[in-house]
Amino acid sequence: MNASPLPLGIAVTDVTVTYRNGHTALRDASFTVPTGTITALVGVNGSGKSTLFKAIMGFVPASKGSISLLGMAVHQALKRNIVAYVPQSEDVDWNFPVLVEDVVMMGRYGHMNMLRLARARDHAAVEAALARVGMSEFRKRQIGELSGGQRKRVFLARALAQDARIILLDEPFTGVDVKTEDAIIQLLRALRDEGRVMLVSTHNLGSVPEFCDRTVLVKGTVLAYGPTRETFTQANLEKTFGGVLRHFVLEDAPPGQPQAVSLISDDERPFVVYGTDDGTKPAAGPR
Numbered sequence: 001m002n003a004s005p006l007p008l009g010i011a012v013t014d015v016t017v018t019y020r021n022g023h024t025a026l027r028d029a030s031f032t033v034p035t036g037t038i039t040a041l042v043g044v045n046g047s048g049k050s051t052l053f054k055a056i057m058g059f060v061p062a063s064k065g066s067i068s069l070l071g072m073a074v075h076q077a078l079k080r081n082i083v084a085y086v087p088q089s090e091d092v093d094w095n096f097p098v099l100v101e102d103v104v105m106m107g108r109y110g111h112m113n114m115l116r117l118a119r120a121r122d123h124a125a126v127e128a129a130l131a132r133v134g135m136s137e138f139r140k141r142q143i144g145e146l147s148g149g150q151r152k153r154v155f156l157a158r159a160l161a162q163d164a165r166i167i168l169l170d171e172p173f174t175g176v177d178v179k180t181e182d183a184i185i186q187l188l189r190a191l192r193d194e195g196r197v198m199l200v201s202t203h204n205l206g207s208v209p210e211f212c213d214r215t216v217l218v219k220g221t222v223l224a225y226g227p228t229r230e231t232f233t234q235a236n237l238e239k240t241f242g243g244v245l246r247h248f249v250l251e252d253a254p255p256g257q258p259q260a261v262s263l264i265s266d267d268e269r270p271f272v273v274y275g276t277d278d279g280t281k282p283a284a285g286p287r
């Protein structure tokens with residue numbers, strides 16, 4: 001007998017979000033994310049990525065459409081601690097005096113009673129989460145005393161302490177060195193292999209084909225979504241980024257090298273598209 005299929009990790013259907021000032025940041029956005037995947041959320045500044053995260057977290061209401069998380073409505077999923085949000089650095093007050101271990105303990109709040117008294121299992125979860133992101137020795141540090149990469153790891157540890165099945169990461173690589181980025185990617189892969197869902201907004205286009213199974217392209221709505229191989233194409237990226245995409249074509253390569261190379265760069269790591277063997281035009285998609 002076949003096992004019944006797992007519910008979709010995230011299903012967003014025809015979602016429109018209008019802020020109180022009347023600005024519609026997302027219109028009729030639809031996409032799905034299966035469980036056990038890392039999905040990139042890609043788009044220019046102001047295209048609606050954070051708005052999508054806020055709608056998934058129930059911070060802003062959708063004026064139209066529906067969102068389901070592991071088959072549950074958002075409010076049910078939040079109640080069951082299924083979803084965690086790792087915020088953009090700019091959204092955090094780093095001057096707030098709080099220790100690293102206290103930030104990670106916040107991930108346990110949903111598992112505690114109203115008095116928020118941490119029990120042995122909460123301390124154990126915090127310890128395990130800090131160890132997993134390599135931050136155990138920083139547990140007594142003030143959060144404001146950490147580097148950008150260390151801060152990201154602490155917020156990821158908070159999501160792990162929560163044992164969230166769906167983790168939303170808002171630009172986790174901004175201000176992070178390549179070594180830390182690689183360490184975060186390794187961790188995300190391990191979490192994917194445990195069957196969790198990671199939705200990651202990023203401007204590091206070059207890293208997307210490397211570690212994201214799927215991609216959602218956003219520009220005030222969802223333009224395209226699906227396996228990265230099919231979605232993350234030069235044509236789709238041009239639609240998504242329009243004039244702001246820096247697109248260089250390097251030609252006249254030496255013999256034996258790809259005959260044309262396009263560098264598509266939004267911000268940080270560029271996305272490299274190698275040319276066809278006859279050297280006439282760049283092939284879309286990573287190699």
Ligand SMILES: Nc1ncnc2c1ncn2[C@@H]1O[C@H](COP(=O)(O)OP(=O)(O)OP(=O)(O)O)[C@@H](O)[C@H]1O
Pocket residue numbers: 019020021023024025043044045046047048049050051052
């Ligand atoms: N609270 C708000 N009230 C009104 N408009 C908002 C609000 N928050 C965001 N917006 C607007 O909604 C649009 C989408 O913003 P959003 O923050 O979702 O973009 P983003 O894709 O996350 O951008 P970035 O890459 O810069 O983080 C923008 O035009 C923004 O100015």
